[in-house]
Amino acid sequence: MSSDFALESIEVSSSPRERFVEYLQSKGKRVTPQRLQLVEHIFEGHDHFDADGLIDEVARLKGKRISRATIYRTLDELVDAGLLIAMSLRGRRVYEHDYGYPQHDHLHCKHCDKLIEFHSEELQNIREAVAREHGFRVTSHRLIITGVCTDCGRKQNRQQSPLDLV
Amino acid sequence: MSSDFALESIEVSSSPRERFVEYLQSKGKRVTPQRLQLVEHIFEGHDHFDADGLIDEVARLKGKRISRATIYRTLDELVDAGLLIAMSLRGRRVYEHDYGYPQHDHLHCKHCDKLIEFHSEELQNIREAVAREHGFRVTSHRLIITGVCTDCGRKQNRQQSPLDLV
């Protein structure tokens, strides 16, 4: 409390890699090159991705080869560790960074599949009000607003999405 | 325009079966016993269901036997016809009545998988505001609030859900 670095203990800003290592150690799991390479790659910038895309990207990475199985297993661990959030979109799993990101929801363009983030304070209130009303203990929510983004709207939206499944 | 039944063309309240038949005919599709049996069964009361449950139920129905393939194909048609809405939950498709139901969203209990419906007027406003802000043309939205329902909460929530995927 009276440390020179008191503020640091509130504003811990460790890297995703560090957080993941901590998590692994706290669970008695091992720190492997594959796991490290994956956290680092995933947090090098791109935000929304699926396992398949990741497999492709990682395939042409310099380091150790990483198998499909390990990628799926590591993604689960990153979700457990609170570094990633998973959601289901068109029947496949999509991941996004959780660590260091403010709570948000998504606009989903059904033409180009793009995800646009937004934040709404009021949504939090709705969530609480509804939960209270139904005696429900909330752990999370997911709001996806589906439609057509500006770019695709301009393209006169020629084709219709075959299946309107959100 | 000057018909005796001008009002009827605004407030048509036909049954799901009638609507489906209209839809099929308008598309040049055929009205088959399987399709009719399915609409009727689906709109006989139960609200949220998946293809598998439907297959089981239909299996012990008196009428014509209906194959898995036909059930999947007909569900797609019912969605196209605007009678059902499909959503993805834990990686599987779940359907619910759209025809004759007011717009609503869901609380999803991750223990017992129950879906509870609720309606929020404010959510519509959020939706519009966000869309306007991003130049997005909205066609639909889906809000799922995940947590533990009253019943499961009482049972001291012993076990944790293995995968927190919404």
Place this chain on the structure above:
DNA sequence: CTTTGTGCAAAGCGTTTGCACTATT
């Protein structure tokens, strides 16, 4: 009679798993 729908079984797609081998602890 033409054309679409059905049932079957096989294929597809994303994800998971069993197992022998490798590597971390």
Place this chain on the structure above:
DNA sequence: AATAGTGCAAACGCTTTGCACAAAG
């Protein structure tokens, strides 16, 4: 040395599809 992780390929669960036969228009 003991135990957990990896890669591989096979298995899985849900959904879709190709094809020959049946039936609606």
